[in-house]
Amino acid sequence: MIAEHGVRIWAALARRRRGLAKGWYKYSRNSLSVLGLVVLVLIGLTAGLAPYIAPYPEHAAAYTNFREAGLPPSKDHLFGTDRVGRDVLSRVIFGYRFSLLLGIVVLSLAVPSGVVLGLLGGYYNGTWIEVLIMRITDVFLAVPPLVLAMSIAAMLTPNLFNAMIAISLSWWPWYCRLVYSVTASLRNQFFVREAELTGASRMHILFKEILPNCFGPIMTKVTLDMGIAILMGASLSFIGLGAQPPTPDLGTMLADGAKRLPSEWWSTIFPALAIVMVILAFNLVGDGLRDVFAVEEV
Amino acid sequence: MADPILSVERLKKHFPTKLGLVKAVDGISLSVAAGETIGLVGESGSGKTTVAQCIVGIYPPTDGEIRFRGQPISRELRKRSKDLKREIRIVFQDPGSSLNPKRTISQILSVPLKVHRNARGRSRTAMIRNLLEMVELPPDEYLHKYPQSIGGGEKQMVAIARALATSPSFVVLDEPTSALDVSVQAKIINLLLELQTKLSLTYLFITHDLSLMRNVATRVAIMYLGKICEVAPTVEFFRNPLHPYTKMLLSSIPVVSEEEKALKPAKILSRGEIPSPVNVPPGCSFHLRCPMKMEICSEADPEMVEVEPDHLARCHLLSRRS
Numbered sequence: 001m002i003a004e005h006g007v008r009i010w011a012a013l014a015r016r017r018r019g020l021a022k023g024w025y026k027y028s029r030n031s032l033s034v035l036g037l038v039v040l041v042l043i044g045l046t047a048g049l050a051p052y053i054a055p056y057p058e059h060a061a062a063y064t065n066f067r068e069a070g071l072p073p074s075k076d077h078l079f080g081t082d083r084v085g086r087d088v089l090s091r092v093i094f095g096y097r098f099s100l101l102l103g104i105v106v107l108s109l110a111v112p113s114g115v116v117l118g119l120l121g122g123y124y125n126g127t128w129i130e131v132l133i134m135r136i137t138d139v140f141l142a143v144p145p146l147v148l149a150m151s152i153a154a155m156l157t158p159n160l161f162n163a164m165i166a167i168s169l170s171w172w173p174w175y176c177r178l179v180y181s182v183t184a185s186l187r188n189q190f191f192v193r194e195a196e197l198t199g200a201s202r203m204h205i206l207f208k209e210i211l212p213n214c215f216g217p218i219m220t221k222v223t224l225d226m227g228i229a230i231l232m233g234a235s236l237s238f239i240g241l242g243a244q245p246p247t248p249d250l251g252t253m254l255a256d257g258a259k260r261l262p263s264e265w266w267s268t269i270f271p272a273l274a275i276v277m278v279i280l281a282f283n284l285v286g287d288g289l290r291d292v293f294a295v296e297e298v
Numbered sequence: 299m300a301d302p303i304l305s306v307e308r309l310k311k312h313f314p315t316k317l318g319l320v321k322a323v324d325g326i327s328l329s330v331a332a333g334e335t336i337g338l339v340g341e342s343g344s345g346k347t348t349v350a351q352c353i354v355g356i357y358p359p360t361d362g363e364i365r366f367r368g369q370p371i372s373r374e375l376r377k378r379s380k381d382l383k384r385e386i387r388i389v390f391q392d393p394g395s396s397l398n399p400k401r402t403i404s405q406i407l408s409v410p411l412k413v414h415r416n417a418r419g420r421s422r423t424a425m426i427r428n429l430l431e432m433v434e435l436p437p438d439e440y441l442h443k444y445p446q447s448i449g450g451g452e453k454q455m456v457a458i459a460r461a462l463a464t465s466p467s468f469v470v471l472d473e474p475t476s477a478l479d480v481s482v483q484a485k486i487i488n489l490l491l492e493l494q495t496k497l498s499l500t501y502l503f504i505t506h507d508l509s510l511m512r513n514v515a516t517r518v519a520i521m522y523l524g525k526i527c528e529v530a531p532t533v534e535f536f537r538n539p540l541h542p543y544t545k546m547l548l549s550s551i552p553v554v555s556e557e558e559k560a561l562k563p564a565k566i567l568s569r570g571e572i573p574s575p576v577n578v579p580p581g582c583s584f585h586l587r588c589p590m591k592m593e594i595c596s597e598a599d600p601e602m603v604e605v606e607p608d609h610l611a612r613c614h615l616l617s618r619r620s
Contacts, residue, residue, distance in 0.1 A: 015442055190396035194460070196375065197354055198410050199383040212400035 027288045036284025043278055047096040059086040060094035062246040070264050080266035082256065088267055091248040092274045098249050099278060102164055102233040103226045109168035111222060114175025115214070119206045121176065122183025134180065140173040146232060153241040160249065163242035167232050171225070178221060182214045216293025224286035227279030234275055250275050301368075302329035303500050304353070304386075304468055309362035311348050318576045322348040324524035325362070327602075332467070335494065335501040337515030337532075339508050339547075341572045345524040346504045347391075350470045353502070354388045366468070384414045387461040391473040393453035397445040403430070403456055404441045410463040429459040433489060451482030455489070462493065470502045475510075487514060509551050512536055517608075520544050523575055523583040526602075530609040540611040542588050582614065590615060 028034055051057050055078075065085035073080045079088035121133040140148065152166035186192055187210075195205050236242035237251025245252055250271045257268030311323040322345045330336050340346045352359045355375035363370050366386065372378050390396040397406055407426045411417040417425050427437040433455040445453055454474060461469055471490065475483040491514065494501060503515060511518050512532060519529040520543065528541040539545050550568045570587040573579060579586050585595035594614050602612045 012442075190390045190392065191398040193356060194388075194390070194396055195409060197356070197383060197388060198464070199380050199413050200409055204409070209398055209401070213398070215400070 023292045026292045030288050030291060033284050033288025033291075036281045036288065039277065039281040040285055043096055043281065044100065046093055047100050050093045050097055054087075054090040054093045056087040056090045057094075059090045060248045070260070070267075072264075073266050079270040080264070082253070082267040083260060083264070088253075088270050091253060092250070092271055094248040095250040095253060095271060095274065096278065098160060098243060098247065099230045099233065099275070102160065102167070103229045105164045106167045106171060106229045106233070107222055107225060109164070110171035111175050111218065114172035115179050115211070115218065117172070118176040118179025119183050119210060119214075122180045123187060123202075123206060123210065125184045125187055133176070137173040137176045137180075140170065141177065143170075145170040145174075146235060149232060149236060150239070150241060153236055158241045158244060160243040160247060163233055163236045166236070166241075167229055171229065174225075175218070175221070178217055179214050182217060183210050186210050186213055220286055220290045220293060223282055223289055227282035227286075230282075231275065231279055301332070302365075303332040303367060304502075305329035305365045306349070306353070307363045307365070309349065309352060309364065310360045311345075311352055311357060312360045315576070320575050321524050321578060322575055323352065323359075324578070326521070326524070326526045328519060328526065328529070330468075330500055330502060332500050333494075333498060334516040335503055335514055337511035337518045338502060338504045338521060339506065339511060339518060340521035341506060343523075343572050343575060344521040345575070346521050347472055348524075349521075350388065350472045350502065350504050354386055354470055355383075380414070384464040385466050386468045386470070387464060387466040388470040388472060389454070389457050389461050389474045392477050393450060393457045394445075394477070396457050397453055399444065399446055402442050402444055403448075406445075406456065407460055407463055410460060414464040425463075429463055430456075432462070432493070433459045435459075449482075450478050451486060454478060454482075454486055458486075458490070458493075462497065462499075465497070466499070468500045468502070470504070472504045473506070474503075476505065476507065483510075490514075508547055520547065523572065523578055525583065525612070527584065527613070528611040530611075534606070534609055538609075540605055540609070540616055541613050542590050542615070543584050544611075546587075546589075582612075 027037075046053065050060075054060065063084070063086055068077075068081050068085040069083055071077055071081040071085075077087050077089065079092060081087055082091070117133050117137070121130045121137070124130050148170040149163075149166045152169050153163055156162035156166065192205060192209055195209050200209075233242055234249070234251030234254065237249045238255045240255070243249035243252050245256070253271040254268055254275075257264065257266075257271065261268055306326060306328045308325045308327055309323055310321070310325050313320040313322055324345075326349065328336070328338075328349075338346045338349065348357065351357050352373075353364060355373075355378055358373035358375075364373075365371065366382065371382060375383075404423075404426050407429055408422055411422050411425050415425070426441065430437040430440055435452060435455055440448065440452070440456075445456070448456075454477075458474070474490070475486050478486065487510070490501070493499065503511070505511065508518075515532050517529065517531050518535045519526050520541065521527070522543055528535070528539070528544045530538075530540075535544075536548070539548055546568050569589075573583070573586065579596070581594070581596040581598055582588070582600055585591050588595065592614060598614075600612050600614045600617055602610050603617055604610050605616055
């Protein structure tokens with residue numbers, strides 16, 4: 001009996017592995033996506049191991065050493081130092097931590113709420129529930145996301161956490177819209193009709209029949225959006241509505257360094273390149289996932 | 299007819315559209331005896347699928363009544379009892395869209411078992427295996443496949459297994475074979491007939507394929523523009539068709555041999571196409587295409603008359619004779 005059970009579990013694992021192998025084959029046909037994934041893994045490792053690999057971990061916080069302020073890139077400070085003498089490389093490494101954290105928190109707040117509202121709006125297509133959800137969504141979509149996030153952030157105390165809240169609030173409508181359109185088109189498919197005729201629960205129909213069909217577009221959009229969310233977080237920090245000094249946020253560093261352009265270029269260029277790199281990596285990975293899930297357009 | 303399992307009385311389903319009111323089903327009455335296969339035949343646009351969808355509860359009918367085992371059943375699906383959902387099942391025309399592409403065969407078949415038979419774990423797996431064996435698909439091979447990796451005929455087998463999973467007594471087959479290859483069609487039909495005797499099922503078989511009905515149905519009903527124009531037991535129907543439209547349909551079945559040709563009624567040339575159900579002609583809806591048109595046909599809609607026992611037709615030629 002136990003042996004039989006083991007065989008069954010083994011078979012299930014083998015099936016899962018075959019599915020993954022097929023997905024990886026499709027993904028790896030795009031060599032740029034593989035490059036993006038490698039870069040992303042490196043960035044992730046860098047951020048995770050920041051205290052161990054940053055040359056001057058103490059420079060991530062409030063630290064001043066005016067004797068070494070504004071030094072150009074050298075052997076001791078690969079990316080140079082900023083106006084109060086902190087190592088830019090160390091701060092970029094720690095900056096990735098906050099950027100990735102912001103991206104993850106924003107999307108884990110915005111995606112589930114947007115998806116659930118989109119499923120409801122799409123499923124109750126033609127009823128007051130759809131009207132209510134989708135008109136509210138339209139109002140949010142009518143305002144440019146950065147402007148909306150800025151105005152929400154401006155109402156709250158400027159810090160990293162409130163910046164995340166502000167960005168999430170301007171982000172869910174896009175997921176709501178995406179899932180709504182997929183759900184509305186699946187709603188009259190016969191497999192959904194069949195589940196209704198069988199008497200399956202609403203929860204089953206929404207989350208087991210419809211949601212798996214939205215998975216591809218959602219995953220693709222999530223990876224593409226990670227980069228944009230990070231960018232938006234940096235933008236809020238840049239204008240002073242996000243993370244506050246001395247937090248080593250890439251946006252704050254940009255704002256700081258921009259005052260000393262072009263002479264002390266290193267304290268601006270390196271954080272900027274860091275932002276470009278993470279966004280590019282997420283976009284390349286998103287492209288690869290689009291091929292895996294064969295999503296038409298997100 | 300004694301104790302029909304399902305009867306439909308003056309069923310109407312009208313859809314309001316921008317072009318006007320579409321009278322998809324316009325007052326049909328039909329009763330189905332337990333254990334029989336009634337073939338509901340008509341051209342596309344005749345409303346036969348709408349009848350099926352009203353019976354299973356996809357659309358609430360505009361008017362009329364549906365009775366199951368003598369009891370009137372609600373028009374709206376959410377007011378129908380769980381037991382009724384278990385008893386009346388449907389197999390859709392296109393198995394491609396009736397099976398969820400993101401769920402495995404085993405997951406698909408587990409839904410009705412979970413809802414209606416409260417089956418879990420090992421006993422559910424055993425039931426799923428039984429169902430697959432019943433439709434002649436080896437369970438080990440198909441259990442974990444996704445619908446897109448199996449053929450059209452096999453998909454339809456899975457859809458049939460899903461319909462039978464609740465052990466229903468009445469199954470609506472909405473053109474179950476018209477999306478499939480001819481070779482697969484025969485296999486599915488044979489399986490359906492086998493299962494019918496084994497599980498004592500009653501079928502409402504919806505199709506546009508009249509020649510198929512000769513082998514499958516016990517009774518045939520012909521629909522035209524939302525109305526039934528002739529109902530008769532199959533043998534009687536093919537031997538002595540009464541309505542001009544039925545005659546037209548029968549004479550347009552393609553034949554290959556002389557013997558088959560001898561069975562057919564006199565050739566009536568098929569002409570015109572089914573008019574739009576938005577703009578139903580006044581009087582008898584068939585009069586624009588009818589070769590035996592009389593003056594009265596464009597003025598009054600004929601009543602259904604029982605010409606011979608169990609053989610009903612709706613035509614002025616017949617009303618006059620009786």
